[in-house]
Amino acid sequence: MANPSVDGISIRQDWKELEPTESVYDWSFLDSEVGRAAAAAKQVLLRINTQANKPAWVTSAVTNAGGSFFTFDDNGVQTTIPVFWDPTFLAKKKAMIAALGAHFTKNAAVKIVWSSFANANSEDWNVPHTAPDVANWFALGYTPEKMLDAGKQIIDATMAAFPNQYVTLAVAGNGTGDLDPDPSYVSRNAVLAARATWPGRLIVQKNNLATFNPPAPGTDTVFELLWDSRPDVAGQMLDACYGDTTYRNNAGVAADAGLILHNSVNAGFAYGMNYIEIYQTDVVNLPLEISYAHNVLLGTAPPTGSPPPPGAPKPPSGLQLEP
Numbered sequence: 450m451a452n453p454s455v456d457g458i459s460i461r462q463d464w465k466e467l468e469p470t471e472s473v474y475d476w477s478f479l480d481s482e483v484g485r486a487a488a489a490a491k492q493v494l495l496r497i498n499t500q501a502n503k504p505a506w507v508t509s510a511v512t513n514a515g516g517s518f519f520t521f522d523d524n525g526v527q528t529t530i531p532v533f534w535d536p537t538f539l540a541k542k543k544a545m546i547a548a549l550g551a552h553f554t555k556n557a558a559v560k561i562v563w564s565s566f567a568n569a570n571s572e573d574w575n576v577p578h579t580a581p582d583v584a585n586w587f588a589l590g591y592t593p594e595k596m597l598d599a600g601k602q603i604i605d606a607t608m609a610a611f612p613n614q615y616v617t618l619a620v621a622g623n624g625t626g627d628l629d630p631d632p633s634y635v636s637r638n639a640v641l642a643a644r645a646t647w648p649g650r651l652i653v654q655k656n657n658l659a660t661f662n663p664p665a666p667g668t669d670t671v672f673e674l675l676w677d678s679r680p681d682v683a684g685q686m687l688d689a690c691y692g693d694t695t696y697r698n699n700a701g702v703a704a705d706a707g708l709i710l711h712n713s714v715n716a717g718f719a720y721g722m723n724y725i726e727i728y729q730t731d732v733v734n735l736p737l738e739i740s741y742a743h744n745v746l747l748g749t750a751p752p753t754g755s756p757p758p759p760g761a762p763k764p765p766s767g768l769q770l771e772p
Contacts, residue, residue, distance in 0.1 A: 450489040452732060454743035457492035457560065458482075459726055461572075463502035468545055471506050476552060487558035494617070494726070495553060496563035499542055500530055501570045511537045517589050521577040523570050533567055533576075534595040543606040550610025561615045561652065566603040567596060567623075567635065573656045574636060578624030586628060593629045593638075600639040608647045617652035617683060618643070622671040633674050640678055653678035656685040658725060659698040660712045665719040672720070679721045686713060689728035691735055706731070707738050708754075714742045715752045722746070 450458075460482045468474050479495070486493050511518070514537040520529045531538040553559050569575045576596075607616045620640065622632030629635055643651045655662075655675050666676035675682050688697045690706040690713075699709045710731055717725050725742060732739050744750035 450485065450491065452736065452739065454736070454740045455491065455732060456743065457494055457724065458486045459494045459496060460486065461496040461498055461563075463498045464507075464545060465502055465504040467497060468504055468548075471504075471510075471541070472544075472548075474548055474552075479553075483553070483556060483558055487556075491558070492560040493556075493558045494561040494563065495549075495559050496572055497545070497549065498572055499545075499565060500568050500572075501528070507531075507538065507541050510541060511535055519569075519577075519585060519589060521569065521582055521585075522579075528570065530569060532589055532591075534599040539599060539602050543602065546603070546606045547610050550607075554611045554613050559611075559614055561617050562607055562611045564604050564607040564616050564618050566600040566639075573619050574621035576623045576628065576635075578628055580627075583624070583627045591628065593635050596635045597638055597642065600635070601642055604639070604643045604651070605646065608643075608650060615650055615652050615681075616643075616647070617654055619654050619656045619685070620671070620674055620678075621655075621657075633671055636671075637674050637677075640674070649681075652681045652683050652723070654683035654685060654722075655720075656726075657687040658684040658713050658717050658722075659687040659700070660709055660716065661700040662716050664716075665721075667720070675720050680723070682720060682722055683724045683726075684717045684720070684722045685726035686710075686728055686731070689730045691731050707735050710735055710738045711741060711754055714738070714745060715754060718745050718752050 460479065462478055466475065466478065483493055511531045516535045516537050517532045518529050519532050520527060563572055565572045567574050567576050569577055604616065604618065618640070620636035623629050623635055624632060626632055640651065640653055653675060655672060663670045663672050667673040686698065690698050690710045693706070695701065696703050696709065698713055714725060724746065727739065727742065745752050
Protein backbone atom coordinates (compact mmCIF):
# COMPACT_ATOMS: atom_id res chain seq x y z
CA MET A 450 0.00 0.00 0.00
CA ALA A 451 2.89 2.37 0.73
CA ASN A 452 4.80 1.67 -2.50
CA PRO A 453 4.49 4.77 -4.71
CA SER A 454 5.17 2.66 -7.82
CA VAL A 455 2.01 0.65 -7.21
CA ASP A 456 -0.89 2.55 -8.75
CA GLY A 457 -3.68 0.05 -8.23
CA ILE A 458 -4.74 -2.94 -6.18
CA SER A 459 -6.62 -5.97 -7.47
CA ILE A 460 -9.25 -6.93 -4.89
CA ARG A 461 -11.11 -10.20 -5.25
CA GLN A 462 -13.67 -12.19 -3.31
CA ASP A 463 -15.52 -15.46 -3.88
CA TRP A 464 -19.16 -15.14 -4.87
CA LYS A 465 -20.10 -17.70 -2.21
CA GLU A 466 -18.72 -15.38 0.47
CA LEU A 467 -20.26 -12.23 -0.97
CA GLU A 468 -23.75 -13.73 -1.38
CA PRO A 469 -23.96 -16.77 0.93
CA THR A 470 -27.76 -16.71 0.70
CA GLU A 471 -29.61 -15.54 -2.37
CA SER A 472 -30.11 -11.75 -2.32
CA VAL A 473 -28.37 -11.48 1.06
CA TYR A 474 -24.99 -9.80 0.66
CA ASP A 475 -22.07 -9.47 3.06
CA TRP A 476 -20.18 -6.34 2.01
CA SER A 477 -17.82 -6.27 4.99
CA PHE A 478 -14.70 -7.65 3.27
CA LEU A 479 -15.00 -5.63 0.07
CA ASP A 480 -15.88 -2.43 1.93
CA SER A 481 -12.86 -2.87 4.18
CA GLU A 482 -10.41 -3.63 1.38
CA VAL A 483 -11.67 -0.92 -0.97
CA GLY A 484 -11.51 1.49 1.95
CA ARG A 485 -7.89 0.55 2.65
CA ALA A 486 -6.97 1.07 -0.99
CA ALA A 487 -8.77 4.42 -1.13
CA ALA A 488 -7.01 5.61 2.04
CA ALA A 489 -3.67 4.77 0.38
CA ALA A 490 -4.73 6.62 -2.80
CA LYS A 491 -4.68 3.41 -4.84
CA GLN A 492 -7.06 2.61 -7.67
CA VAL A 493 -9.06 -0.62 -7.41
CA LEU A 494 -9.69 -3.43 -9.87
CA LEU A 495 -12.71 -5.28 -8.45
CA ARG A 496 -13.01 -9.00 -9.17
CA ILE A 497 -15.56 -11.57 -7.98
CA ASN A 498 -14.66 -15.25 -8.38
CA THR A 499 -17.83 -16.64 -9.91
CA GLN A 500 -17.49 -20.15 -11.33
CA ALA A 501 -15.47 -22.46 -9.10
CA ASN A 502 -16.42 -20.27 -6.12
CA LYS A 503 -20.14 -19.83 -6.68
CA PRO A 504 -22.61 -20.37 -3.80
CA ALA A 505 -24.14 -23.81 -3.35
CA TRP A 506 -27.59 -22.28 -3.78
CA VAL A 507 -26.70 -21.31 -7.36
CA THR A 508 -25.92 -24.93 -8.22
CA SER A 509 -29.17 -25.99 -6.56
CA ALA A 510 -31.12 -23.42 -8.54
CA VAL A 511 -29.65 -24.65 -11.83
CA THR A 512 -30.40 -28.26 -10.86
CA ASN A 513 -33.98 -27.47 -9.80
CA ALA A 514 -34.57 -25.67 -13.10
CA GLY A 515 -33.42 -28.71 -15.07
CA GLY A 516 -30.24 -27.03 -16.23
CA SER A 517 -27.27 -28.68 -17.89
CA PHE A 518 -23.87 -29.34 -16.32
CA PHE A 519 -20.45 -29.97 -17.83
CA THR A 520 -17.88 -32.22 -16.14
CA PHE A 521 -14.16 -31.98 -16.89
CA ASP A 522 -10.76 -32.88 -15.48
CA ASP A 523 -9.30 -29.85 -13.70
CA ASN A 524 -5.69 -30.86 -13.08
CA GLY A 525 -6.70 -34.30 -11.88
CA VAL A 526 -9.87 -33.22 -10.09
CA GLN A 527 -13.23 -34.08 -11.63
CA THR A 528 -15.12 -30.77 -11.67
CA THR A 529 -18.73 -30.06 -12.63
CA ILE A 530 -20.05 -26.64 -13.63
CA PRO A 531 -23.24 -25.31 -15.21
CA VAL A 532 -22.82 -24.88 -18.95
CA PHE A 533 -21.76 -21.31 -19.67
CA TRP A 534 -25.04 -20.43 -21.39
CA ASP A 535 -27.38 -21.90 -18.75
CA PRO A 536 -30.19 -19.32 -18.30
CA THR A 537 -30.58 -19.86 -14.55
CA PHE A 538 -26.87 -19.50 -13.89
CA LEU A 539 -26.71 -16.36 -16.02
CA ALA A 540 -29.73 -14.85 -14.27
CA LYS A 541 -28.23 -15.41 -10.80
CA LYS A 542 -24.86 -14.05 -11.89
CA LYS A 543 -26.40 -10.95 -13.47
CA ALA A 544 -28.39 -10.27 -10.30
CA MET A 545 -25.17 -10.38 -8.27
CA ILE A 546 -23.45 -8.05 -10.73
CA ALA A 547 -26.34 -5.58 -10.46
CA ALA A 548 -26.09 -5.60 -6.66
CA LEU A 549 -22.32 -5.17 -6.82
CA GLY A 550 -22.72 -2.20 -9.12
CA ALA A 551 -25.37 -0.58 -6.97
CA HIS A 552 -22.96 -0.82 -4.04
CA PHE A 553 -19.71 0.30 -5.71
CA THR A 554 -20.22 2.23 -8.94
CA LYS A 555 -20.26 5.57 -7.13
CA ASN A 556 -17.07 4.73 -5.24
CA ALA A 557 -14.34 6.82 -6.86
CA ALA A 558 -11.61 4.34 -5.87
CA VAL A 559 -13.10 1.59 -8.04
CA LYS A 560 -11.77 2.14 -11.56
CA ILE A 561 -12.05 -1.27 -13.25
CA VAL A 562 -14.43 -4.21 -12.83
CA TRP A 563 -13.76 -7.75 -13.98
CA SER A 564 -16.06 -9.58 -16.37
CA SER A 565 -16.00 -13.28 -17.30
CA PHE A 566 -18.29 -15.73 -19.06
CA ALA A 567 -16.02 -18.47 -20.50
CA ASN A 568 -14.32 -19.39 -17.26
CA ALA A 569 -14.39 -23.02 -16.17
CA ASN A 570 -12.21 -22.81 -13.07
CA SER A 571 -11.22 -19.19 -12.39
CA GLU A 572 -11.96 -15.74 -13.76
CA ASP A 573 -9.45 -16.29 -16.56
CA TRP A 574 -10.72 -17.45 -19.94
CA ASN A 575 -10.81 -21.24 -19.82
CA VAL A 576 -12.99 -23.46 -22.00
CA PRO A 577 -11.82 -27.10 -21.59
CA HIS A 578 -11.05 -28.46 -25.04
CA THR A 579 -9.46 -31.90 -24.92
CA ALA A 580 -10.97 -34.34 -27.41
CA PRO A 581 -13.36 -35.79 -24.77
CA ASP A 582 -14.26 -32.25 -23.64
CA VAL A 583 -15.15 -31.23 -27.20
CA ALA A 584 -17.39 -34.27 -27.60
CA ASN A 585 -19.08 -33.53 -24.27
CA TRP A 586 -19.64 -29.87 -25.16
CA PHE A 587 -21.34 -30.78 -28.40
CA ALA A 588 -23.47 -33.41 -26.67
CA LEU A 589 -24.70 -30.60 -24.37
CA GLY A 590 -25.58 -28.37 -27.31
CA TYR A 591 -22.50 -26.15 -27.50
CA THR A 592 -22.43 -23.56 -30.26
CA PRO A 593 -20.30 -20.41 -30.65
CA GLU A 594 -23.52 -18.43 -30.83
CA LYS A 595 -24.59 -19.64 -27.37
CA MET A 596 -21.20 -18.62 -25.99
CA LEU A 597 -21.39 -15.20 -27.59
CA ASP A 598 -24.90 -14.64 -26.26
CA ALA A 599 -23.73 -15.57 -22.75
CA GLY A 600 -20.82 -13.18 -23.14
CA LYS A 601 -23.05 -10.37 -24.30
CA GLN A 602 -25.40 -10.86 -21.36
CA ILE A 603 -22.60 -10.77 -18.77
CA ILE A 604 -20.64 -7.92 -20.34
CA ASP A 605 -23.79 -5.83 -20.89
CA ALA A 606 -24.87 -6.47 -17.29
CA THR A 607 -21.47 -5.38 -15.99
CA MET A 608 -21.35 -2.28 -18.15
CA ALA A 609 -24.87 -1.29 -17.08
CA ALA A 610 -24.15 -1.92 -13.39
CA PHE A 611 -20.90 0.04 -13.50
CA PRO A 612 -21.44 3.08 -15.76
CA ASN A 613 -18.57 4.92 -14.04
CA GLN A 614 -15.93 2.21 -14.49
CA TYR A 615 -13.98 0.40 -17.15
CA VAL A 616 -14.76 -3.30 -17.61
CA THR A 617 -11.97 -5.77 -18.31
CA LEU A 618 -12.15 -9.17 -19.99
CA ALA A 619 -9.37 -11.77 -20.07
CA VAL A 620 -9.25 -13.48 -23.46
CA ALA A 621 -7.80 -16.75 -24.73
CA GLY A 622 -8.53 -19.40 -27.32
CA ASN A 623 -10.81 -22.42 -27.32
CA GLY A 624 -8.35 -25.03 -28.50
CA THR A 625 -7.33 -25.60 -32.10
CA GLY A 626 -10.64 -24.81 -33.74
CA ASP A 627 -12.53 -28.02 -32.96
CA LEU A 628 -15.20 -26.10 -31.03
CA ASP A 629 -15.31 -22.92 -33.10
CA PRO A 630 -14.43 -21.77 -36.63
CA ASP A 631 -11.00 -20.73 -35.28
CA PRO A 632 -9.44 -20.71 -31.78
CA SER A 633 -10.08 -17.00 -31.13
CA TYR A 634 -13.50 -16.85 -32.75
CA VAL A 635 -15.57 -16.42 -29.57
CA SER A 636 -13.17 -14.10 -27.76
CA ARG A 637 -12.62 -11.93 -30.85
CA ASN A 638 -16.31 -11.54 -31.62
CA ALA A 639 -17.19 -10.96 -27.96
CA VAL A 640 -14.70 -8.07 -27.92
CA LEU A 641 -16.01 -6.63 -31.18
CA ALA A 642 -19.62 -6.77 -29.97
CA ALA A 643 -18.83 -5.20 -26.61
CA ARG A 644 -16.83 -2.38 -28.14
CA ALA A 645 -19.57 -1.65 -30.64
CA THR A 646 -22.14 -1.39 -27.84
CA TRP A 647 -19.93 0.22 -25.19
CA PRO A 648 -17.26 2.21 -27.04
CA GLY A 649 -14.21 3.20 -25.05
CA ARG A 650 -15.05 1.13 -21.98
CA LEU A 651 -13.78 -2.43 -22.54
CA ILE A 652 -10.22 -3.41 -21.62
CA VAL A 653 -8.91 -6.61 -23.19
CA GLN A 654 -6.23 -8.43 -21.27
CA LYS A 655 -4.07 -11.54 -21.34
CA ASN A 656 -3.47 -13.32 -18.06
CA ASN A 657 -0.34 -15.28 -18.87
CA LEU A 658 2.32 -12.60 -19.33
CA ALA A 659 5.77 -14.19 -19.32
CA THR A 660 9.16 -13.98 -21.01
CA PHE A 661 8.24 -16.61 -23.61
CA ASN A 662 5.07 -15.01 -24.96
CA PRO A 663 5.11 -14.66 -28.75
CA PRO A 664 6.72 -11.35 -29.73
CA ALA A 665 4.32 -8.57 -30.66
CA PRO A 666 2.22 -8.50 -32.78
CA GLY A 667 1.67 -12.20 -32.04
CA THR A 668 0.63 -13.11 -35.57
CA ASP A 669 -1.33 -16.39 -35.78
CA THR A 670 -1.49 -16.71 -31.99
CA VAL A 671 -4.13 -15.71 -29.46
CA PHE A 672 -1.89 -12.75 -28.57
CA GLU A 673 -2.76 -11.28 -31.96
CA LEU A 674 -6.20 -10.44 -30.54
CA LEU A 675 -4.49 -8.43 -27.80
CA TRP A 676 -2.48 -6.52 -30.41
CA ASP A 677 -5.60 -5.89 -32.49
CA SER A 678 -7.48 -4.67 -29.38
CA ARG A 679 -5.11 -1.76 -28.63
CA PRO A 680 -5.05 0.82 -27.14
CA ASP A 681 -7.18 -0.46 -24.22
CA VAL A 682 -5.22 -3.60 -23.35
CA ALA A 683 -3.62 -4.97 -20.20
CA GLY A 684 -2.04 -8.04 -18.68
CA GLN A 685 -1.58 -10.22 -15.66
CA MET A 686 1.60 -12.14 -14.88
CA LEU A 687 1.37 -15.87 -15.47
CA ASP A 688 2.72 -16.42 -11.97
CA ALA A 689 4.95 -14.87 -9.34
CA CYS A 690 8.66 -14.73 -10.14
CA TYR A 691 10.22 -14.34 -6.70
CA GLY A 692 10.91 -17.63 -4.96
CA ASP A 693 9.64 -19.77 -7.85
CA THR A 694 12.12 -22.61 -8.21
CA THR A 695 10.24 -23.93 -11.26
CA TYR A 696 10.84 -20.67 -13.17
CA ARG A 697 7.39 -20.95 -14.67
CA ASN A 698 7.47 -17.42 -16.10
CA ASN A 699 10.68 -18.27 -17.95
CA ALA A 700 9.58 -21.57 -19.53
CA GLY A 701 11.35 -23.53 -16.80
CA VAL A 702 14.76 -22.00 -17.50
CA ALA A 703 16.60 -20.87 -14.38
CA ALA A 704 17.26 -17.13 -14.19
CA ASP A 705 17.23 -14.26 -11.74
CA ALA A 706 13.69 -13.48 -10.57
CA GLY A 707 14.13 -9.75 -11.16
CA LEU A 708 15.35 -10.36 -14.70
CA ILE A 709 12.39 -12.63 -15.46
CA LEU A 710 9.96 -9.97 -14.24
CA HIS A 711 11.89 -7.27 -16.12
CA ASN A 712 11.71 -9.13 -19.43
CA SER A 713 8.04 -10.00 -18.87
CA VAL A 714 7.22 -6.33 -18.35
CA ASN A 715 9.06 -5.53 -21.58
CA ALA A 716 6.96 -8.13 -23.37
CA GLY A 717 3.79 -6.51 -22.04
CA PHE A 718 5.01 -3.05 -23.02
CA ALA A 719 5.60 -4.30 -26.56
CA TYR A 720 1.88 -5.08 -26.80
CA GLY A 721 0.97 -1.64 -25.46
CA MET A 722 -0.37 -2.86 -22.12
CA ASN A 723 -1.77 -0.01 -20.04
CA TYR A 724 -1.39 -1.86 -16.76
CA ILE A 725 0.08 -5.14 -15.57
CA GLU A 726 -1.14 -7.13 -12.61
CA ILE A 727 1.96 -8.27 -10.74
CA TYR A 728 1.77 -10.71 -7.83
CA GLN A 729 2.16 -9.26 -4.37
CA THR A 730 5.24 -11.31 -3.49
CA ASP A 731 7.06 -9.73 -6.44
CA VAL A 732 5.85 -6.26 -5.48
CA VAL A 733 7.26 -6.75 -1.98
CA ASN A 734 10.52 -8.48 -2.87
CA LEU A 735 11.47 -6.93 -6.22
CA PRO A 736 10.91 -3.20 -5.60
CA LEU A 737 13.39 -2.02 -8.24
CA GLU A 738 11.53 -3.96 -10.93
CA ILE A 739 8.20 -2.60 -9.72
CA SER A 740 9.58 0.93 -10.03
CA TYR A 741 10.86 0.02 -13.50
CA ALA A 742 7.47 -1.33 -14.58
CA HIS A 743 5.70 1.76 -13.23
CA ASN A 744 7.98 4.13 -15.14
CA VAL A 745 7.87 2.16 -18.38
CA LEU A 746 4.08 1.89 -18.37
CA LEU A 747 3.72 5.58 -17.57
CA GLY A 748 6.05 6.38 -20.43
CA THR A 749 8.45 8.28 -18.16
CA ALA A 750 11.34 5.92 -18.92
CA PRO A 751 12.22 3.74 -21.93
CA PRO A 752 12.37 -0.03 -21.64
CA THR A 753 15.81 -1.54 -21.11
CA GLY A 754 17.22 -5.01 -21.50
CA SER A 755 15.08 -6.85 -24.02
CA PRO A 756 13.59 -3.99 -26.06
CA PRO A 757 10.17 -4.14 -27.70
CA PRO A 758 10.10 -4.79 -31.43
CA PRO A 759 10.24 -1.82 -33.82
CA GLY A 760 6.96 0.00 -34.10
CA ALA A 761 5.64 -1.07 -30.70
CA PRO A 762 3.33 1.67 -29.39
CA LYS A 763 4.13 3.87 -26.44
CA PRO A 764 1.19 3.74 -24.01
CA PRO A 765 -0.34 6.99 -22.80
CA SER A 766 0.30 8.37 -19.34
CA GLY A 767 -1.89 7.80 -16.31
CA LEU A 768 -1.65 4.03 -16.34
CA GLN A 769 -1.78 1.60 -13.46
CA LEU A 770 0.18 -1.32 -12.15
CA GLU A 771 -1.86 -4.01 -10.40
CA PRO A 772 -0.25 -6.10 -7.65
